[in-house]
Amino acid sequence: MQITTTVNGRECTQDVEPRLLLVHFLRDHLGLTGTHWGCDTSNCGACVVWLDAMPVKACTVLAVMADGCDVRTVEGLETESGLDPIQQGFVECHGLQCGFCTPAMLMTGRWLLNHDPDPSEETIREAISGQVCRCTGYENIVRSIRWAAEHGSGAPAAVAEADESAVPGQRSAAEEVRA
Amino acid sequence: MQVPATFQYEKAASVADALALLARYGPEARVVAGGQSLLPMMKLRMAEPTALVDINGLTQLARISVDGDELSIGAIVRHAELLASPVVGEHLPILRDAERLIADPIVRNRGTVGGSLCQADPSEDLSAAFAALRAVLVVESAGGRRNVAIRQFFTGPYETVVEPGELLVEIRVPIRSHASAYQKVERRVGDWPVAAAGAVLELDRDRDRVREVGIGLTSVGAAGFVAAEAEDVLRGRPASEEQFVEAGRIAAQHCNPVSDQRGPEDYKRHLAGVLVTRALRKATARSRGEEA
Numbered sequence: 001m002q003i004t005t006t007v008n009g010r011e012c013t014q015d016v017e018p019r020l021l022l023v024h025f026l027r028d029h030l031g032l033t034g035t036h037w038g039c040d041t042s043n044c045g046a047c048v049v050w051l052d053a054m055p056v057k058a059c060t061v062l063a064v065m066a067d068g069c070d071v072r073t074v075e076g077l078e079t080e081s082g083l084d085p086i087q088q089g090f091v092e093c094h095g096l097q098c099g100f101c102t103p104a105m106l107m108t109g110r111w112l113l114n115h116d117p118d119p120s121e122e123t124i125r126e127a128i129s130g131q132v133c134r135c136t137g138y139e140n141i142v143r144s145i146r147w148a149a150e151h152g153s154g155a156p157a158a159v160a161e162a163d164e165s166a167v168p169g170q171r172s173a174a175e176e177v178r179a
Numbered sequence: 180m181q182v183p184a185t186f187q188y189e190k191a192a193s194v195a196d197a198l199a200l201l202a203r204y205g206p207e208a209r210v211v212a213g214g215q216s217l218l219p220m221m222k223l224r225m226a227e228p229t230a231l232v233d234i235n236g237l238t239q240l241a242r243i244s245v246d247g248d249e250l251s252i253g254a255i256v257r258h259a260e261l262l263a264s265p266v267v268g269e270h271l272p273i274l275r276d277a278e279r280l281i282a283d284p285i286v287r288n289r290g291t292v293g294g295s296l297c298q299a300d301p302s303e304d305l306s307a308a309f310a311a312l313r314a315v316l317v318v319e320s321a322g323g324r325r326n327v328a329i330r331q332f333f334t335g336p337y338e339t340v341v342e343p344g345e346l347l348v349e350i351r352v353p354i355r356s357h358a359s360a361y362q363k364v365e366r367r368v369g370d371w372p373v374a375a376a377g378a379v380l381e382l383d384r385d386r387d388r389v390r391e392v393g394i395g396l397t398s399v400g401a402a403g404f405v406a407a408e409a410e411d412v413l414r415g416r417p418a419s420e421e422q423f424v425e426a427g428r429i430a431a432q433h434c435n436p437v438s439d440q441r442g443p444e445d446y447k448r449h450l451a452g453v454l455v456t457r458a459l460r461k462a463t464a465r466s467r468g469e470e471a
Contacts, residue, residue, distance in 0.1 A: 001188065018185070018186060018187070018231070019182060019185055040180065041181075041219060041222075042215065045285055051289075054288045054289075055284075056285060057285055057286065060219060060286075060289070061214065061289065062188070062214070062231075064188050065233060067190075129283050130282065130284055130368065130369050131285070
C-alpha cells in the first residue's frame with residue numbers, strides 16, 4: 001500500500017508491504033542507515049527514532065503505521081549551523097565507542113533535553129534504560145548528555161530543512177510519484 | 180531478520196469503522212494499537228493474523244478523565260501517558276508504581292493500556308494492578324456496549340472474554356482511596372516480573388482497620404491475577420504489620436508459580452508473599468501520609 005511520511009522534514013511517498021517494519025523502511029527504502037537494526041525483539045533499543053516527536057523502537061512499528069506521520073532519524077539532527085549540542089556532547093565526552101547504539105542514544109538524549117533541559121544523572125539513566133550499549137560505555141553516554149545540557153541544548157533541534165543530502169533517495173521517490 | 184507473515188492492513192477511522200472491519204475480516208483479524216506485544220509475536224510467527232485493524236487514529240479512545248468518582252482511561256492511552264497523568268498520580272498511586280516498572284520508557288511511549296489487558300499475558304503488570312482496583316472494562320460491539328468486571332475478564336493465558344468482532348474501548352476505575360501500591364521484582368529493566376503484587380486498601384475513618392481490600396498478583400499463577408484468599412483474611416481486620424504478613428503468607432500459599440528461567444517455584448512463592456506484605460504496608464503508609 002502507498003504511504004506518505006515526512007522524514008527529517010521532507011515528505012516522501014512510497015509503496016510498501018504492510019508487514020514492512022519502520023526500521024527496514026528507513027534503512028532499505030530510504031537509505032537512512034543511521035538508524036541501526038539490532039536485536040529485532042524491542043530489547044536493545046538501537047533502532048530508536050522519533051514518530052510524531054516521540055521516541056519509539058522502529059523494529060516494533062510497521063512502516064504503514066507511520067503513514068501521515070512525522071519521522072525523525074539521527075540524520076535529521078544536524079542543522080545548517082552544525083552539530084546538534086547532543087552530538088557535540090558525544091564528541092566532547094567520548095560518548096561513543098563502537099558507535100552501534102549511538103544514533104538511538106542521540107535521539108533519546110535529544111528528546112529528553114527537549115522536555116527536561118537539566119536532567120539529573122538518574123533521570124538520564126532512566127531515559128536510556130531500554131537501550132543497550134554493548135561496549136558498556138554508559139558512564140560516558142550519561143556524561144555526554146549532561147554536557148549537552150550544560151552547553152545550551154535547551155533549544156530543541158530545528159527540523160532539518162532543505163538539506164537534500166539528509167535523506168538520500170528521497171528525491172527520486174518523490175519524482176517517481178510525480179511521474 | 181524477523182518479518183511477520185503477510186496480512187491485510189486497515190486503518191480504522193472510528194469505533195464503528197473498526198467494528199465493521201473486524202466483522203468483515205472475521206475471527207483471524209486482530210486489533211493493533213501500540214503493537215509492542217503483538218508485533219514481536221507476529222515476527223516470531225507465534226501470531227499470524229490475516230488482518231490487522233489499526234485503531235491508533237481513534238483519538239476518542241486516547242483520553243484520561245475523571246467521571247464522578249471514577250477514573251476513565253481510554254483503551255489506547257499509552258503507558259507513558261498513564262504514568263505522567265497527575266490525576267493518576269494523585270488518586271491511584273498503584274498505577275503510577277506499576278507503570279514505572281513496565282518495560283522501558285521507549286516501549287511505554289508506544290504500548291497501550293488496553294493492549295496490555297487484551298494481551299492477557301500471565302506476567303502482565305497492569306492486569307494485576309487493575310484486578311486489585313476492581314476495574315470495569317467497557318467492551319463494544321455492533322450490538323452495543325457491555326461492562327465486564329476485570330475479575331471476570333481473563334479466561335486463561337492470553338485469553339479474555341473479548342469475542343471476535345468486539346473491541347475494548349475503556350477502562351473504568353473507582354476512585355475510593357489513596358491507599359494503594361505496587362511492588363515488583365524483575366531481573367533487569369524491561370523484563371517481565373519474577374513476581375509482582377499490587378494492593379488497594381479502603382481503611383476506616385481512623386485508618387486502622389481494613390474495610391475493603393484488593394490484592395493483585397502477577398507472574399505467579401494466581402487465578403484472575405487476584406489473591407482472593409488473602410483479601411478474605413484481611414477484610415475487617417486491623418491494618419497492622421501482623422495482618423499484612425499473614426495476608427502475604429496466605430497469598431503465597433494459594434498462588435501457583437512454575438519453575439522457569441526466572442526462578443524456581445519456591446522462590447517465586449516466597450517473593451509473592453513478601454511483595455504482598457510490602458504492597459499492603461506501603462499502601463497503608465501512604466494513606467496515613469507517612470510515605471509518598
